[in-house]
Ligand SMILES: NC(=O)C1=CN([C@@H]2O[C@H](COP(=O)(O)OP(=O)(O)OC[C@H]3O[C@@H](n4cnc5c(N)ncnc54)[C@H](OP(=O)(O)O)[C@@H]3O)[C@@H](O)[C@H]2O)C=CC1
């Protein structure tokens with residue numbers, strides 16, 4: 001292999017048979033029906049159908065087995081649904097993809113009906129059964145995957161309809177699984193109620209609570225990074241780490257989603273789910289194996305060790321202009337920005353602040369984990385002048401991991417300077433396409449691998465952590481501070497970071513390497 005070339009396993013073999021034997025995900029064949037409920041909506045066109053197309057294009061959805069159904073109330077034909085989603089799937093000028101696209105679109109059928117009547121779901125079931133009969137002329141099982149790209153308010157009725165009318169009927173085996181989107185509830189009570197309603201209809205093994213941050217390449221890398229590298233094992237604790245930041249920034253506002261957003265706010269939209277899931281992977285103990293239940297057990301344990309959030313460790317913000325959206329009330333206190341500090345009461349992390357920060361309409365778009373190390377004891381090089389060591393995992397854009405460290409400045413003088421050890425994916429893995437989070441997670445649902453999905457008890461603890469704060473915000477007891485769109489957010493958030501012990505390195509900026 002020449003220099004600069006890297007061996008990357010072909011995606012069709014990324015889990016070999018020994019993995020399957022050891023961790024119990026059974027490869028299944030037979031007719032596969034994927035049903036996208038809410039097919040007329042935003043998520044379906046922007047994420048679900050494009051992910052399905054990419055899986056199809058790469059050979060993960062066998063055209064001899066798979067059929068895709070869209071279901072929603074909007075009255076449109078098969079062809080109209082195809083026209084709506086076509087533009088989101090591919091650059092049509094790409095001739096190679098154009099051919100795959102037209103074959104893929106032919107696999108899609110649309111059924112229109114309400115979410116709470118058996119009549120619509122009977123028609124859906126007939127359409128699925130028709131497909132199964134036509135495909136199962138030879139022996140095989142039937143698999144039905146229901147993807148709820150819908151507002152959570154209709155989950156209970158939709159699940160009831162699926163259970164009543166649309167379960168897999170094959171005597172030859174197979175399964176029925178459902179995928180549910182976030183936000184799963186609005187607080188502990190509503191989430192538990194929703195869990196109970198769905199739990200009465202489906203076993204936990206059939207329910208896939210999706211959090212798409214768990215499908216991001218560098219989030220998936222966290223366990224490998226932490227537990228397959230001797231480097232990190234002795235450093236990853238309160239003796240060496242000063243603070244941890246998990247940051248999400250967007251450089252655009254709520255744009256057309258104001259109605260939804262105002263009901264939820266940034267904590268429910270991003271922090272309680274995406275950032276908290278990332279925190280689990282940073283902070284959890286080593287699982288006894290890679291079995292999904294072992295991993296999720298450890299995530300639950302670390303969440304249970306989080307102490308109640310204190311109001312003086314929270315800064316909320318709302319960008320100026322947010323209320324201009326006609327669907328947002330003029331007196332809304334909904335935060336579009338939040339910095340909140342979580343503290344983990346266990347042997348590894350006592351005293352280390354985990355700073356979770358998320359905001360819309362800020363000055364940049366990025367998501368990253370920033371681990372700041374303590375100062376060097378008995379420093380003889382004046383390292384503090386350069387700034388602390390930091391290990392940064394850039395989740396997006398420009399996926400990368402880099403370590404900020406102090407080195408001797410090249411030259412005759414004995415001067416020190418801050419530099420970095422840099423693993424930028426674009427440069428290191430040239431020509432390797434990083435899969436979209438949804439693509440990977442949908443493939444997991446087909447394989448029956450729940451590792452990267454949120455278990456019911458995990459969700460419950462996640463809500464336990466944030467519900468008291470959310471209720472105080474909802475009652476107006478914690479106020480959102482206005483900030484300018486395109487800024488860093490309220491200055492009080494930077495002050496909180498400083499108070500928590502984060503030391504910013506002034507004058508240093510990491511620039512992703514260019515090819
Ligand atoms: N959009 C995004 O980027 C993301 C969305 N999500 C989650 O995915 C789910 C779907 O989101 P999204 O596609 O944006 O939502 P939409 O508002 O686009 O709703 C999806 C479809 O559901 C139906 N619908 C909308 N409102 C109602 C209602 N009140 N009662 C019954 N049916 C309704 C509509 O179909 P019809 O009227 O034809 O039946 C609509 O096309 C939500 O849970 C959301 O939080 C998660 C991450 C990102």
Ligand SMILES: O=C1O[C@H](COP(=O)(O)O)[C@@H](O)[C@H](O)[C@H]1O
Pocket residue numbers: 212250269270367
């Ligand atoms: O779940 C959500 O995520 C998106 C951001 O996703 P990303 O993969 O682009 O980082 C966010 O815009 C949206 O508000 C939220 O609901």
